[in-house]
Amino acid sequence: MIYHIRSDARSIEDRAHALVVEQSVEMPISAIDDDSVLAEIVGRVLSVTDLGSGLFEVRTALATETVGDDAGQLINMLFGNSSIHDDVVLHDVELPGALVRKFGGPRHGLDELRLRAGAGKRALTCSALKPQGVPVKKLADLARRFAEGGIDYIKDDHGLADQTYSPFAARVEAVAGALGAVRQASGRTTRYVPSLSGDLDCMRRQLAVARQAGIDTVMFAPMIMGFSNFHRLVRENPAVALMAHPTMAGAARIAPPLLIGKLFRLFGADAVIFPNHGGRFGYSPEICRALARAALQDWAGLQPSVPVPAGGMTPERVPEMLDFYGADIMLLIGGGLLAARERLTEETAAFVAAVHGHRYE
């Protein structure tokens, strides 16, 4: 584990030691009379590096036995109580290959999401159904127009749950129906990615409704449903591709490349949505690049997760974003397309054309 800690040079050794105790046995070492606990369970400080400006990198080791194979317990042991300390950021994690393979990562990932969209090696396109509060019929009409514009995926706004104004089951039926009609008429295949909400059982019911409507990709929010339940749904639904939304990620305290690029992927997200630099959120270009790399890079044989930069994106930024990220990406533009209002289909088609026709620098 790699933590970044704000400290002065005099205190950092003690602080690092306190961190590994907090994240392992959570009690005074002097009160432990079990030799195997002292030898194997108490976390260890491997190294402390001064990064300058009062910031230190602390590398630690933790017994994998404390994690078992539960995703919730992994984050509990990585950062649980330390998340309450405001001087420390969980920067990165190196896990044994066996543990990585046990969690298993994406079932579909980049290749399958491209294959399903018939996208070859190009970047994928995505938009979002919104706003909250409009009736199902209107959402289905938006979906139709996105599809006529040739987009690959359409996700729910992450605020759409099972509200009275657009209940989940009615929404899925209407949107899937609208997309089916476009497919019939034009041969164009656009996938609807509904957002699951509620407790685990509720999500299972929603997933069953979606499957019945022919849907094979869904979205959820790992930080709201909890990692263990996220990983449970992944294991229960091998045929379904999963797109992870960063709501409640509050990632200022866990490095975004780790949380969204690495951990969400580890537990099985096939695509990870994250705030692009220069949009409505404050991630830097460096963080975005590191996040995309973490989602895609070789990691103990896991499938790559599709990076999905979003959050205030506009069609004008497509060339710049493609040059920045390359083609192993899904571009998600929601409000920036919806702002075209009656010209939604045309604006979508222009977005799609810009992605399909891009010549990389």
Next chain:
Amino acid sequence: MIYHIRSDARSIEDRAHALVVEQSVEMPISAIDDDSVLAEIVGRVLSVTDLGSGLFEVRTALATETVGDDAGQLINMLFGNSSIHDDVVLHDVELPGALVRKFGGPRHGLDELRLRAGAGKRALTCSALKPQGVPVKKLADLARRFAEGGIDYIKDDHGLADQTYSPFAARVEAVAGALGAVRQASGRTTRYVPSLSGDLDCMRRQLAVARQAGIDTVMFAPMIMGFSNFHRLVRENPAVALMAHPTMAGAARIAPPLLIGKLFRLFGADAVIFPNHGGRFGYSPEICRALARAALQDWAGLQPSVPVPAGGMTPERVPEMLDFYGADIMLLIGGGLLAARERLTEETAAFVAAVHGHRYE
């Protein structure tokens, strides 16, 4: 909703507006052509107050329809995407009484936890089983000695899950057996509060195991299991009292009195553990006082949740803590008792006597 935003005076109106858009429709207002959405769904800024030093209090209103009755969706709408913005803290929430009563709050709360312990109106006492890594037999022996010292509740260390060295079922059986033996021998009743982990189904299985062993109080981590699943377990188990642990609360970005004192209580925690000031964590006395008050105060008829200050507490601090919090409290001392090693029972008895015999200032 009340947010605290760092801003300059020139930008705060725009920033406040961007916040309510982010937390409601999440798209450009100009792209919304539905009058009822504009009138009812788009969040509203009610007031902006300059708190000085570049901090502003922003009061907002949000349609309750966007929440429905799902706990996860509530936190999604309160802070989901905004949690990714590092200039904003979710400071407090005012909910309609009907919504508060729909979530329902604690089933047992302060009165019942006292009643079960035969504690009258005094403060409750609690300790913790640790460290990670010792076998079940040793944990059961620790529990026996705490019980012989007369403690009311013994919780699992929150790192104890279902690891091979102390599997949940074996641990529950052994600890419950040890406490049963003390009850037989001395008439003293001490309650074991095992920590649930894993996905919702796994927690249900653990809860069934615990119930079979006669256990009526369990602990879990709302931030790891997710609010919707937390609330589901509460509703499914009306007879079981629930103690909430703050692991992963990373509460720097959600005011601790709101998150732990108010929201954990809202969804049904009968007792809420939080880091006491002057211990291993950085909460100030003011935050701790506000948190305890939030857990206890009148709120649309909800039961009070028992505040449980913890985190590096010692027996020496008992008088000071009781004078600070009053008797409506459970004092949790873990490592501070375990440090007594072979004198654990005596040290526990001294802690218990200090609580029982305290004369409030």
